[in-house]
Amino acid sequence: MYINGSWREGDAHFAVHNPATGELLAQVAESTPEDVKAAIAAADAAFNHWSETTVYERSALLYKAYELMLAEKQELAHLMTTEQGKPLRAALNEVQYAADFLLWFAEEAKRVGGRNIPSVRAEQRFMVLQQPVGVVAAITPWNYPISMLTRKLAPALAAGCTVVLKPAESTPLCAIAVFKLLEKAGFPAGVINLVTTSTPAFVGELFCTDKRIKKLTFTGSTWVGKHLNSLAAQHMKRVSMELGGHAPAIVCADADPHHAAKGLGLVKFLNAGQACISPNRIFVHRSIYVSFLETMVDRTKKLIAGNGLQTEISIGPLINEAAVIKLERQVEDAVAKGARLLCGGKRLTGPTFDAGHFFAPTVLADVTEQMDIYYEETFGPIAAVLAFDTEEEVTQRANDTDYGLAAYIYTQQFSLAHRLMEKLNFGIIGINDINPTSAAAPFGGMNASGLGREGAEEGIQEYLETKLCGYLI
Numbered sequence: 424m425y426i427n428g429s430w431r432e433g434d435a436h437f438a439v440h441n442p443a444t445g446e447l448l449a450q451v452a453e454s455t456p457e458d459v460k461a462a463i464a465a466a467d468a469a470f471n472h473w474s475e476t477t478v479y480e481r482s483a484l485l486y487k488a489y490e491l492m493l494a495e496k497q498e499l500a501h502l503m504t505t506e507q508g509k510p511l512r513a514a515l516n517e518v519q520y521a522a523d524f525l526l527w528f529a530e531e532a533k534r535v536g537g538r539n540i541p542s543v544r545a546e547q548r549f550m551v552l553q554q555p556v557g558v559v560a561a562i563t564p565w566n567y568p569i570s571m572l573t574r575k576l577a578p579a580l581a582a583g584c585t586v587v588l589k590p591a592e593s594t595p596l597c598a599i600a601v602f603k604l605l606e607k608a609g610f611p612a613g614v615i616n617l618v619t620t621s622t623p624a625f626v627g628e629l630f631c632t633d634k635r636i637k638k639l640t641f642t643g644s645t646w647v648g649k650h651l652n653s654l655a656a657q658h659m660k661r662v663s664m665e666l667g668g669h670a671p672a673i674v675c676a677d678a679d680p681h682h683a684a685k686g687l688g689l690v691k692f693l694n695a696g697q698a699c700i701s702p703n704r705i706f707v708h709r710s711i712y713v714s715f716l717e718t719m720v721d722r723t724k725k726l727i728a729g730n731g732l733q734t735e736i737s738i739g740p741l742i743n744e745a746a747v748i749k750l751e752r753q754v755e756d757a758v759a760k761g762a763r764l765l766c767g768g769k770r771l772t773g774p775t776f777d778a779g780h781f782f783a784p785t786v787l788a789d790v791t792e793q794m795d796i797y798y799e800e801t802f803g804p805i806a807a808v809l810a811f812d813t814e815e816e817v818t819q820r821a822n823d824t825d826y827g828l829a830a831y832i833y834t835q836q837f838s839l840a841h842r843l844m845e846k847l848n849f850g851i852i853g854i855n856d857i858n859p860t861s862a863a864a865p866f867g868g869m870n871a872s873g874l875g876r877e878g879a880e881e882g883i884q885e886y887l888e889t890k891l892c893g894y895l896i
């Protein structure tokens with residue numbers, strides 16, 4: 424734990440394991456309610472001074488953190504692969520993405536200005552101030568264990584807020600590494616605080632009920648997000664919620680099926696499918712369905728699973744055994760209801776895999792609405808593919824989900840792409856683009872995928888309060 428500028432060991436500990444090898448990596452402090460309250464008290468005590476620093480001082484510290492993160496990129500990526508499992512190349516990309524938020528918000532800090540509004544009365548003026556909301560509580564997931572931290576910490580700190588952060592129980596070591604780096608950058612005591620635990624519910628409850636916390640920012644499952652949102656509502660706290668997704672991908676009749684299959688294969692199997700923007704239902708126009716599936720299956724069979732520290736590995740383990748069991752259930756259910764299993768479909772076994780949690784990269788064709796996978800977030804390496812005939816049909820089916828995070832479209836027709844973009848109820852849309860994300864662009868979902876946006880100028884607004892001042896001269 425990192426509380427009020429010092430590291431604490433704690434009396435009790437929980438184990439962190441490598442999901443590829445099962446190896447015990449470390450024992451991490453099990454925070455008590457008293458520790459969490461101490462972290463909140465430290466953030467509260469530090470708030471006045473921190474919020475009064477100039478934006479240029481805050482920017483300089485974030486910029487320093489950015490430089491340190493780039494300097495430590497290799498070590499951070501190595502740690503991430505060991506603790507979370509993604510291949511080293513993907514971990515390096517994530518550290519770069521995480522650093523991008525530090526840089527973006529180091530700059531964005533200087534652009535929070537407020538505004539003046541003219542009045543109908545000659546002697547009246549209106550001024551709008553934007554001020555930090557106060558102490559922020561942050562809860563982050565394991566799938567992107569460094570970038571999901573900086574996506575919250577950087578805008579909160581830039582805005583002048585102090586923070587207490589609780590990382591996921593599977594990946595506290597990445598969080599500890601980020602906090603060591605922020606400490607090195609020179610953030611004052613109390614401004615950033617870290618509490619770790621393997622039993623997160625009591626922390627969520629303290630975050631939502633403590634009067635000193637003014638804002639909760641959460642990334643994780645929709646189920647936990649709804650629970651925390653309802654608790655926070657009882658105390659009228661501001662919230663940002665980055666939740667689950669069930670992205671549709673639409674491959675139109677004019678698209679190159681091989682190009683689309685390559686792109687969607689890459690984004691589907693990224694992080695072993697454990698991404699909130701992973702395509703979960705791939706709709707392919709019937710006229711190119713067979714060619715699309717051929718390329719998708721061919722490329723999927725070539726993926727090499729294993730320990731992400733080895734250079735030839737293109738797909739790592741799942742985070743835990745429960746994830747493997749969920750995928751086995753989704754495949755079994757789909758096949759029983761008529762889906763064609765074209766490759767994969769089972770856990771990987773053998774000396775390379777037995778100590779970890781590996782699932783074979785899988786392609787399921789002819790998926791239908793009757794199957795669990797059609798509505799349930801997969802969060803694993805299963806490409807669920809189905810054919811469509813008309814624009815109207817595919818729009819309706821793509822929108823047939825409670826989620827609304829990301830969607831993908833492959834077409835060369837501008838007007839078709841534009842029509843689909845307008846009609847799809849998703850916060851992020853990639854058109855011939857499998858990576859429509861950047862620190863400079865607003866990331867977030869609609870409906871059950873959440874509230875608010877991260878990154879971009881919207882990202883810092885989540886941590887600012889608006890104050891209107893009307894006055895007579």
Ligand code: NAD
Pocket residue numbers: 562563564565566567571589590591592623624625626627628642643644645647648650651664665666667668698699700800802828867868872873
């Ligand atoms: P999760 O909801 O189980 O856990 C997320 C975080 O919440 C962890 O830190 C966990 O410890 C904590 N948590 C769990 N129960 C809690 C409780 N009762 N009170 C307080 N905190 C609690 O989700 P997960 O399995 O770790 O992450 C995967 C989910 O996150 C997926 O649904 C994925 O789509 C989503 N996700 C969304 C985004 C996004 O930006 N929209 C990004 C990454 C992941």
